[in-house]
Amino acid sequence: MAEPAESLAGLVEAALLAADPAQLAVTEPAGSWTYGELDGASAELAAVLAAAPGAEPGAEPGAEPAADGDGPAPVAVLLPRGAAAVAAMLACVRAGRPFLPLPPDTSSAALPDLLGVRDLVTAGPPPAWWTGPASRVHRVRREGLPTARPAALPAARAVAGDGTGYFLATSGTTGAPKVVRGSAAGLAHYLRWQREELALGPGDVLSNSADPWFDFSFKETLAAVVSGATVAVLTDRELLGGAHLLSWAAEHRPTMVCLLPSRLAALLGAAEQAPADLLDAAFGRLRLLLVSGEVFPTPLLARWRAVCPHATVLNLYGPTESTVIKLRHTVPPGATVDTPTVPVGTPIPGTEALLDAEEPAELTLVSDQLALGYASGGQGAATRFGTHPDGRPLLHTGDLARRTPDGAIEIVGRSDHVVKRHGVKVSLPDLEAQARTCPSVGSAVALLLPGERERIVLCCTPYGAAADGPALRRLLREHLLGRVPAAAMPDAVRVLPDLPLDPRGKVDRRALAALFVPRPEPVAAHG
Template structure:
């Protein structure tokens, strides 16, 4: 099944190096490029430092390892690699990666990223230099960022989620405000940081947004107002976005535009978006990811053994170039019937009545039980509609039992548990109900600050 979107041509080709350099050179050299705590890096300083690094890198070949978290140093190194047209490989500081052991990168490689491994063994994705350039051009045309904008940076450079925050801001001459590590796991810390820095665009995982909204529910209205008064856009991506969470957010910040974005690492940052202006309503349990960006089409392919379930496939010439080393049994990169490059995302999706795409979760997040398709994200969306529930995660544990973990405030009692059960009964078919509901004061998080579903599948909750 094809989406109604047409496969339109992408942006006019502008080399990635020229695109980034134009942003740096075209901005007042005294304007703030990056703010990280007390440290400030101006556009003039970033241009000088990155050019000095690029001069050193032009004599070498192969990928450059960037072993630093988000911030001034990693961004300077990334820009230096782009100006030198050397592929870069961002990794966590404790990573054992050695670029000398990597095979040669193909022509056109702009960067390497290691997938999280949540759906199998981690893989090294070969990012396309031209694909990233076209994405950044689209983002600037879509969002029209300006030097007056302040963009949050919540993602580390080894996740392409960060590219829209950092490289996208530099193309526009905007200021990047780097969040402290504690803000990613603590909603109150994030709220305090937002009130202090007052960004105009914030990019968050739904997990982070849930923690932020919970903090807003309990905070002084003055702090909430300070955190959101300059905010023009909230960008959400990385996980299914429950509609009740959107509704809770809008009780505190009704005016900023909310944009739900979608794109696996293999797709080159983002390939679908759903724009929700103030007052726009959502009639699905999970907020749609919308329609493809220019140069992209989507296809919904039937999934065996899951009745009417369909896998989302992305068609685009701007996909990643593939994996750096052969992946046994992998058929994610392929050609469609027309010979165009296609990515099988491993995500289940459907079309909403308006034609927008709704991503229902990973293939392994949808199971068949007693002949009925059960969507774990749909269970979670029903749970977070209960006021007492801050966040929820449903997993399949040993023996095929579905266990729903609900993050609640300390002191939640049997009344909260009963409210959750009633909400699920009102929303889900009997075969879709979880076998067990557990209340926990916090859900375990992985190093991306996403819910650690592997830990929950093993019964590890952090606390309860």
């Protein structure tokens, strides 16, 4: 019996049934996949996964469920971003199995062992850590599949047990990474919201810059599939810098692009130097820019407007624990923002944001569509699950926020980035925000370096016709005087051509801090 349309399995099944089999589903350097091929490949793998021992609790005598619950055992998906990864995740959804996307360079079985993984989907030979039988290693088969929808398909099955639809590791920006148990119902709720709010359909082309083991990718790939749109996959090379990213956009002419602010800054660095015909090719069809993952500086929005004034911009917010996105702020063409950073706006339907204080305070989310907790139990270092007095699930995000005069929510920064220096409280996010108001500064990140004498170091990139390093450092110090408390004035300013990014595309604060670790003195040779 078919699953209800509101379930994740029902949502995916209905979308694949409605899609034109000849419509492009995924384009990537290795070739393009039609919806008929994506449907057939995911259906074939779903049939295998649904019949596998342990697919459901009690499916076979002795079959073991997931280690952290009573649901079906998760399936590890060891594939890079691209059509095969999309097909594998769809297959897991259709089979009623939670999916666990892993980076191809995963070298340890610690996470699969923790979660009780019993099946692996990969493109090549299984990794060294895989100890399961060869019969439990699966591949996404495209060759030989019909281009039309298969005549007979296994019925899509809702996730049994506790409702876990997927597992993801957090970024670990506030401590050791935690494994989040994602809600199948919560993901379905989000995907329906994005499809309807953004009016996505078969004529849209969505960028795919994020890897499948980041929930950022869900709004690019799964959201495209449930809308009948096309996923245009970026290669690692195209993500290396703004010029490559601009060339990709000119070739694929997307209608919706999802970027972190750090990558948007790189793209703008190239776009601001590009000729008009290249900008028209890259952004002429673009109607939506989705920004999320980091604080979105308002000067960066102004720079974007200068090269692409016609696209609607959405600033999205949601920790991994919240199920992709829970707040959004829409900036239509011609609209302005008068806060230091672009607000994250208001909650999507089904979510309530608790934030009463006028001064920055921790943002708390209340929603039935939050993640289901951490796979290993316990709580995160700053992000914590709880229960509202009325019984609804609650998430303490660890993010500091304030309300703008019109009631929108603006993220200030992480609560653990408000530090004490010589006994005085200092907000590193406020320092960063003030630094970015300097016209010659592109990006800015403040660090508190531990040691006998705690130091605040401000790392920044130049913008426009900025002066050289020493002159920019002097200009920035003069700009900050009177704008930040004396205790927050940086001890040092470091001008860099670019800020280092982590694999997710966020600014890598650990890599920045490593630039200031004293090198050991060479040991003199004796002889």
